[in-house]
Amino acid sequence: MTITTKQKAYLALSVTCIAWGTTWVVSKIAVQNIPGLQVSSIRQGIAGCIFLLYFLFKKEKLPTKQQFVWLLMSSLFLVVFNSGLTTWSVKYIPSGLAALIGTLSPLFVVLIEMIFFKSKNYTLTTFIGLITGIIGIAIVFYENAFHQHPAGYTFGLLLCFAGIISWSIGTVVIARNKYQINPYYALGWQLFLASFMIFILALVTHNFNSIATITTKTWLCISYLVIVGSIITFIAFIYTIKYLPPALASLYAYINPIIAILIGSVVFNERLTLNILIGSIVTLAGVYMVNKSLKKI
DSSP states (O other): OOOOHHHHHHHHHHHHHHHHHHHHHHHHHHTTTSOHHHHHHHHHHHHHHHHHHHHHHTTOOOOOHHHHHHHHHHHIIIIIIIIIHHHHHTTTSOHHHHHHHHTTHHHHHHHHHHHHSOOOOOOHHHHHHHHHHHHHHHHHHHHHHTSOOOTTHHHHHHHHHHHHHHHHHHHHHHHTSOOOOOHHHHHHHHHHHHHHHHHHHHHHTTOOOOGGGOOHHHHHHHHHIIIIIIIIHHHHHHHHHHHSOHHHHTTHHHHHHHHHHHHHHHHSOOOOOHHHHHHHHHHHHHHHHHHHHHHTO
16 A cells, blocks of 8 residues: 555654654653763764765755855754753753743744844734743643752753743744755754754863763663654654644644653653643643744734
8 A cells, every 4th residue: 555645744743743752751861871961962963974974975065155154053043052951951850841841932932023023923812822821831830849859950940941942042043044955954964063062062061971981771862862853753844844734743842742741750750740731731722822823924
């Protein structure tokens, strides 16, 4: 039986939804042995090299000067500060909470556009979504506020929020300055460039251990993050947004945190209460409303 393009796209969407949800938990396992910045640097470096070698083997032209500057900037905001800081954050906070915070980027995009670019292209649904998302995350934090947290919990929250805000800033700035380049090829350059910048950040902040200290379990986690999280899932995601309507393609953003929360509760015994589930659903509902309103503008 021949699989149609649409069926492949739905399969790609399923892979994106499940795989990206699991990467939060796998990252948390990896950072138990070595610093998060080191995990991110190794992960992005290997994945970036694989992408670039493939395209250079196919004789893809090197980026122009303008494209390279664009790749460098997008790499800094979308990978270095986002992936680097959020991977670092799961050392201190639950993987499910980190994944939930990760869904808030559309809310920050709207706020950045409104405050710094004076954008008025928003509807009532956008503002209702913003308020709903804030209420949802407040419910989750209220539930967590009355429990003992490990050392570094607040620091981990700050890292995660900083990473998501960076992604949002990058989304706004980069979207205003696009350059025509194969998205898979661009991804390879972004990951490759980011690995060096994260490596420098790891050295400066003293978050780097000897390679010899990395355990087999950590290498297996990094391998999973490279193969599944940075290659298979990105390919599946780009395929999804190419062949499915935006409303369907964006479903991964609402399923990922649920996957992370459920798996995190099993693997790390992370707290999972009715209030956390309600807060998560309310948060995702707010993000959905914001995303839906933006697509209509």
